[in-house]
Amino acid sequence: MALPQLVPSSPSGLSCKPSLNPSSSLSPNHGRISRSSSPQPQEPPRTKTLASLRRRKPNLLRCSASSFSEKHHTGSPKSDDLVELPLFPLPLVLFPGAILPLQIFEFRYRMMMHTLLQTDLRFGVIYSDSATGTAEVGCVGEVVKHERLVDDRFFLICKGQERFRVTNLVRTKPYLVAQVTWLEDRPSGDGQDDLEALANEVETHMKDVIRLSNRLNGKPEKEAQDLRRNLFPTPFSFFVGSTFEGAPREQQALLELEDTATRLKREKETLRNTLNYLTAASAVKDVFPSS
Incomplete structure (x- = not known):
């Protein structure tokens, strides 16, 4: 299900269209990741950390629906674990539970894939663009399906x-490898009932946005059904963030x-x-009617 395009009327000029389907053909000029399953106990090398993302409000936000596990739980590793992870900088944000199709054809990342396919199939996706640099917080991407072509793509x-969260760069060639610590949501002052109520309110707003967007685009005004799909509030919040396609800086702030x-x-x-914007439109x- 793809949500229609939306445009928030906030001061930041957001716009939203639910559906998380990043481009399947990406050729970033940044690093990608590779993870070592057994981190070395020695003191980490004194390397510079990745530049912090300078958060700036996006001019346009799109929402689009992504595929999420119904029972995805975050925080399985301990937050104080320190591991090495191959990094794949991309001009997009990956959220826990979201599905990301990729095409790998740069030589260094083909090298990375050969390594990953023989180990644990996990690498770090981290947001990067020319304006803000490379973020410090990213999301692990696990390869669930792959196809190797005759030209080694x-x-x-x-x-x-x-x-x-990236703590140190271990190396930059042939691709980025960094030491990272795991990030998880801290216990909130809001009780579980309050979180459930808040998640239900967010779902209601999403349904209204879809309905009005369909109307503006000349589509039937069918009410969206069960956007939460039994997700708990935390994974649901990641799902909602993933739908804000087209506004990666806002997505990065949410991540x-x-x-x-x-x-x-x-x-x-x-x-x-x-x-509010869609209601006015x-x-x-x-x-x-003709405008």
């Missing part, structure tokens, strides 16, 4: 797993948050602004 289907309630509240505000269309 790879088609991959990856699934988002744990979040991580970095360590509180489920805060993430849901921010998403609720974005969706509410989107709904729908009213204009009613008055000026």
